[in-house]
Amino acid sequence: NAGVTQTPKFQVLKTGQSMTLQCAQDMNHEYMSWYRQDPGMGLRLIHYSVGAGITDQGEVPNGYNVSRSTTEDFPLRLLSAAPSQTSVYFCASSYSPVEEARADTQYFGPGTRLTVL
Amino acid sequence: AQTVTQSQPEMSVQEAETVTLSCTYDTSESDYYLFWYKQPPSRQMILVIRQEAYKQQNATENRFSVNFQKAAKSFSLKISDSQLGDAAMYFCAYRSLSGGSNYKLTFGKGTLLTVNP
Numbered sequence: 001n002a003g004v005t006q007t008p009k010f011q012v013l014k015t016g017q018s019m020t021l022q023c024a025q026d027m028n029h030e031y032m033s034w035y036r037q038d039p040g041m042g043l044r045l046i047h048y049s050v051g052a053g054i055t056d057q058g059e060v061p062n063g064y065n066v067s068r069s070t071t072e073d074f075p076l077r078l079l080s081a082a083p084s085q086t087s088v089y090f091c092a093s094s095y096s097p098v099e100e101a102r103a104d105t106q107y108f109g110p111g112t113r114l115t116v117l
Numbered sequence: 118a119q120t121v122t123q124s125q126p127e128m129s130v131q132e133a134e135t136v137t138l139s140c141t142y143d144t145s146e147s148d149y150y151l152f153w154y155k156q157p158p159s160r161q162m163i164l165v166i167r168q169e170a171y172k173q174q175n176a177t178e179n180r181f182s183v184n185f186q187k188a189a190k191s192f193s194l195k196i197s198d199s200q201l202g203d204a205a206m207y208f209c210a211y212r213s214l215s216g217g218s219n220y221k222l223t224f225g226k227g228t229l230l231t232v233n234p
Binding site for chain 2: 033040041042043044045048058059088090092105106107108110111113
């Protein structure tokens with residue numbers, strides 16, 4: 001059981017380049033999300049998905065796109081990278097976003113460190 | 118919008134001693150969840166403990182316990198018998214249960230805990 005996996009672990013981009021951060025989970029979780037972590041800022045939600053085919057914006061969605069074609073995968077795309085997107089990116093998943101399970105735990109991937117020059 | 122405040126950017130403790138990390142939050146909701154996550158140097162986000170707001174009893178997980186004061190909107194984490202492996206960044210997080218906000222975690226900025234041998 002791999003849990004939540006993210007690739008790559010590290011990436012360096014030049015301004016204006018595009019790339020996709022991959023996230024996959026093998027726990028059949030409905031809910032998946034992307035956070036970015038910046039020094040002194042905690043984690044902030046970028047986008048989330050409550051199931052295949054359904055996505056929505058979080059707190060800081062500008063400059064990022066997501067899609068959810070399968071339950072397992074939730075890629076994050078940077079359309080035109082900017083230095084302000086230098087950050088550590090975390091993908092997380094949980095069984096349900098709704099509280100039938102009460103306090104359903106979000107499981108985090110190991111993170112991707114992205115540097116934009 | 119909810120906010121989470123961790124007023125101690127850094128804390129240190131001697132091995133085998135007890136340390137308490139502070140967290141306060143601001144919300145107008147009556148039902149919600151609170152979490153403590155640990156982030157070691159590996160960057161993995163690891164759930165330490167969680168508390169349902171409707172429960173008066175403080176959550177406990179082995180050496181980790183919380184002091185949940187709902188009226189004061191305070192949620193501190195106590196680590197007993199501190200071990201070297203407890204050294205990490207600790208994040209307090211809030212999860213709403215209402216409306217469209219129940220999908221995300223709102224994080225504090227973190228407290229860096231050092232454990233001295």
